[in-house]
Amino acid sequence: MTTPPASPSCTYHATVQSQHKHDFGQGLKKSAEQRTILVTALTLATMVAEVLGGLWTGSMALLADGIHMAGHALALGLAAGAYYLARRHAQDRRLSLGSGKIGDLAAYTSALMLGAGTVWLVVEAGQRLRHPVPIQLTEALTVAVIGLVVNLLSAWLLSGKHEHHHHDDLHDRHVHAEQQQDHNLQAALIHVLADALTSVAAIVGLIAAKVWGWLWLDPVIALLASVVILRWAAGLLRQTGAILLDSEGPGEIRNQVRERLESVADSRITDLHLWSVGQNAWTVTASVVTHSQVSPESYKEQLADLAVIHHPVIEVYHCDICPVTPQDTPR
């Protein structure tokens, strides 16, 4: 993009160059960015309040939860930072196919952090099971309720269910494939939902300890919650890992691309790569063999109304060996 046209006087050169873009929507400010900033601020405020409250009252439970909130603020701040970086570097040519995967990298990292935190929870619960410790009931319940309220509020803010987002809808006439998730937002949401889940587990466990004296129930529920959270983290690692490794795109989009490219003259696809370059953004490189004199532009025109396809590169081979009977053209 920075290099001048080979022939500045030629309008064709200028047109071809001006049509070329590497920003597949990452340059736009998403409402999700605002929401992650808001939730990070809420988590930081809770952290400060808990640490101050802990120091003021001498409650170790409040202080410990304040430190735990710092971990969440870090993960949520990571999501907010990823939106900012993706937007800021949307046109950065050092990123070969744009900044669309920054969110996936952040989500992958966030899922690793959540997984590590949950493993720690499993170890802690295991120790509590073997050596039950007396619990400061009122104190622990207060902390659990604060955690639950803050995390439910955060989940509601993040999910954006209170907003009407017609603007985010992808107006694509042909691709009805399931919309790809915003993994960055999903990671933030999983963090707050995981924490809400552990708060509920703690509240149930603490009440059981108070009413029936069951000290074992709290760690047992914590272990069950850990299994759920680890599965969420693993699912997110699998999805984002696949994107970071350029795994092949969905079959439905592949088939549409194949159909369109093969609709040009007697073309047959010999190679097709489709991979993600951002949320709901895919890129294509393809090789086609034909007996007709068609240009790469003819193929790109066929893909033009597939809004999810960006930056296609089509390589055209002209076969002059066959006696021209399109039926037995090579596949």
Ligand SMILES: [Zn+2]
């Ligand atoms: Zn390019």
Ligand SMILES: [Zn+2]
């Ligand atoms: Zn290939």
Ligand SMILES: [Zn+2]
């Ligand atoms: Zn041929």
